Amino acid sequence: MTQRTRTLSRHVFLAVVIAMTALVNSAHAELLIRITEGADSAIPIAVVPFSESGTMPAGDKVSRIVQDDLTMSGEFRPLPPEKMLSLPSRREDVYFRDWRMLGQRYVLVGELKRSADRVSARYELFDVNRQERILGETASASVNSLRTLGHHISDKVYEAITGVKGAFSTRLAYITRDTFKGKPRYRLQVSDVDGKRARIRLESQEPILSPAWSPDGKKLAYVSFETGKPVIFVHELATGKRTKVADFPGLNSAPAWSDDGRSLLMTLSKDGNAEIYRMDLASGKLTKLTDHWAIDTEAVYDHTGQGIFFTSDRSGGPQIYHMDSLDAEPRRITFGSRYNARPRPDNEGRFVYYVHQRNSAFHIARTNLKTGEETILTRTSSDESPSISPNGRMLIYATKQGDNSVLTVISADGGAAYSLPASEGDVREPAWGPIVN
Amino acid sequence: MNLSTQTKALALLLSVGLFAGCSTTGETMDEGGAGTGSDVSAIDQEGGSTVYGGGDEGGVSSSGLTDEEKQAAEEQAKQAALREITTFYFDFDTSEIKPEAREVLVAHAKYLASHPQQDVRLEGHADERGTKEYNLALGERRANAVKRFLIVNGASRGQIETVSYGEEKPAVMGSNESAWAQNRRVELVFK
Numbered sequence: 001m002t003q004r005t006r007t008l009s010r011h012v013f014l015a016v017v018i019a020m021t022a023l024v025n026s027a028h029a030e031l032l033i034r035i036t037e038g039a040d041s042a043i044p045i046a047v048v049p050f051s052e053s054g055t056m057p058a059g060d061k062v063s064r065i066v067q068d069d070l071t072m073s074g075e076f077r078p079l080p081p082e083k084m085l086s087l088p089s090r091r092e093d094v095y096f097r098d099w100r101m102l103g104q105r106y107v108l109v110g111e112l113k114r115s116a117d118r119v120s121a122r123y124e125l126f127d128v129n130r131q132e133r134i135l136g137e138t139a140s141a142s143v144n145s146l147r148t149l150g151h152h153i154s155d156k157v158y159e160a161i162t163g164v165k166g167a168f169s170t171r172l173a174y175i176t177r178d179t180f181k182g183k184p185r186y187r188l189q190v191s192d193v194d195g196k197r198a199r200i201r202l203e204s205q206e207p208i209l210s211p212a213w214s215p216d217g218k219k220l221a222y223v224s225f226e227t228g229k230p231v232i233f234v235h236e237l238a239t240g241k242r243t244k245v246a247d248f249p250g251l252n253s254a255p256a257w258s259d260d261g262r263s264l265l266m267t268l269s270k271d272g273n274a275e276i277y278r279m280d281l282a283s284g285k286l287t288k289l290t291d292h293w294a295i296d297t298e299a300v301y302d303h304t305g306q307g308i309f310f311t312s313d314r315s316g317g318p319q320i321y322h323m324d325s326l327d328a329e330p331r332r333i334t335f336g337s338r339y340n341a342r343p344r345p346d347n348e349g350r351f352v353y354y355v356h357q358r359n360s361a362f363h364i365a366r367t368n369l370k371t372g373e374e375t376i377l378t379r380t381s382s383d384e385s386p387s388i389s390p391n392g393r394m395l396i397y398a399t400k401q402g403d404n405s406v407l408t409v410i411s412a413d414g415g416a417a418y419s420l421p422a423s424e425g426d427v428r429e430p431a432w433g434p435i436v437n
Numbered sequence: 438m439n440l441s442t443q444t445k446a447l448a449l450l451l452s453v454g455l456f457a458g459c460s461t462t463g464e465t466m467d468e469g470g471a472g473t474g475s476d477v478s479a480i481d482q483e484g485g486s487t488v489y490g491g492g493d494e495g496g497v498s499s500s501g502l503t504d505e506e507k508q509a510a511e512e513q514a515k516q517a518a519l520r521e522i523t524t525f526y527f528d529f530d531t532s533e534i535k536p537e538a539r540e541v542l543v544a545h546a547k548y549l550a551s552h553p554q555q556d557v558r559l560e561g562h563a564d565e566r567g568t569k570e571y572n573l574a575l576g577e578r579r580a581n582a583v584k585r586f587l588i589v590n591g592a593s594r595g596q597i598e599t600v601s602y603g604e605e606k607p608a609v610m611g612s613n614e615s616a617w618a619q620n621r622r623v624e625l626v627f628k
Contacts, residue, residue, distance in 0.1 A: 207605035274574040
């Protein structure tokens with residue numbers, strides 16, 4: 001680890017960078033995850049390759065998916081399988097002394113069985129020091145959905161050890177931009193949170209912006225310029241059905257869902273200036289929440305679901321403001337520099353994350369809402385679009401690499417970044433989906 | 438006299454940078470066969486009106502015009518030349534119209550006022566720095582600033598449409614001060 005990492009935070013883990021690969025003519029261009037920084041304080045865990053009975057499909061092994069998920073979280077340091085002294089798949093074959101000798105705190109073992117078109121996994125997690133089983137479960141999935149099975153096991157393991165729900169089964173929405181036949185091509189894509197199983201949901205020659213997940217994970221709201229101007233659409237993922245929800249003169253942008261999924265916050269400038277509104281989706285009824293000559297935009301609900309954070313330049317430059325309720329007086333949150341924008345609060349009311357300009361660079365920073373203390377989380381310098389994992393433990397954002405935009409994942413309490421090979425085209429505007437049961 | 442010398446002479450005479458117009462002008466002169474020099478016409482690209490400039494040393498052409506007419510023609514040519522400029526630049530995170538843009542925008546406003554059938558779209562842009570949504574609002578504010586200026590100077594509200602692209606459509610690729618400066622802009626698009 002570098003010295004900087006040690007000084008930055010006790011909890012610096014790793015950065016996982018997701019770069020879009022240039023798969024020409026592929027409808028399923030996937031993001032590549034590259035782990036760029038290791039972890040000092042990560043928990044050592046042995047994910048033993050699962051035994052298999054019956055034919056398994058080609059592709060990543062379930063235990064490999066679990067190993068990669070846990071690595072990506074930054075909170076675990078899985079033992080490479082080649083260093084294991086044995087490959088048990090049941091409790092009776094687990095020799096705790098061996099694992100202790102290897103410095104492991106946890107051991108995950110399991111077996112996979114195929115029957116017809118389903119695969120079932122029986123797996124167990126052990127605490128090496130206490131020599132106890134702390135998790136045992138059977139789960140199954142269709143033979144084509146082994147990634148779903150892997151992410152499910154990762155979630156369970158993560159929760160059993162940390163006490164916090166895992167977010168590996170969640171999804172990511174993002175926008176890619178490249179050039180096709182001499183014209184810009186924007187694509188709204190949805191993938192697993194590790195960048196795999198990406199699917200294109202919308203393609204346009206005009207910009208697509210600001211994807212936002214509905215609380216049930218079934219819909220995305222976003223801004224599309226397909227009609228020549230910014231218009232807000234709601235898109236049902238299962239059916240592909242799209243509804244134009246806001247197409248007023250001027251801006252229709254920055255959609256954000258309410259907790260009940262029945263209304264959207266949005267920025268409209270139909271009366272001449274960018275203001276924040278709440279729209280009831282069933283009736284289309286609008287409530288104006290700000291009324292100021294300044295730019296007011298990028299609104300999002302706080303953890304209570306009653307108040308909102310938003311960006312306003314009413315003090316001269318963009319700063320983060322909070323309203324305790326929709327008719328409360330806005331209170332300024334950020335003071336650390338001239339430019340702070342696009343707030344994203346955690347689910348517990350502890351922190352708000354945002355884009356922060358320091359000198360000439362743009363970083364992701366967060367402010368502790370109780371103490372007002374501000375911490376800069378990233379070292380990269382053109383950072384945008386922070387999005388918090390639904391369990392509050394990880395942060396994904398877009399940054400520049402050369403002339404391209406790439407996505408980077410860091411732990412939410414401090415992070416390092418990056419350095420990855422050049423990719424073709426941009427990937428930007430990540431939105432981390434909710435945990436859906 | 439070769440083409441470029443003629444062009445220079447013409448530019449000098451008109452004492453304004455009639456450059457975009459000059460490409461048309463130059464061709465006309467070339468085809469017309471040099472020798473004496475002759476009336477030149479600069480076709481105004483937007484309005485399609487014809488503007489006559491003064492003659493060169495040959496001095497054949499302007500004989501039919503009175504001094505007042507000449508002055509008016511020169512003023513018209515100057516206005517048309519100003520209107521060749523359709524992109525206006527801004528400082529970071531501001532929407533203030535720069536002093537050097539005012540004369541040009543006044544020329545556009547006058548033109549719109551005298552051509553009520555002419556519509557214009559103002560496309561506001563921001564550089565890539567900062568957040569996309571804030572930049573979308575900033576691009577709109579820049580377009581609105583230009584819109585207000587045009588209206589104050591005679592254009593009518595109904596002729597003007599605004600759209601913001603935020604940071605989505607840079608004029609110049611790259612992440613440096615020069616690219617950013619060229620991307621913080623409002624473009625006038627005449628329809």
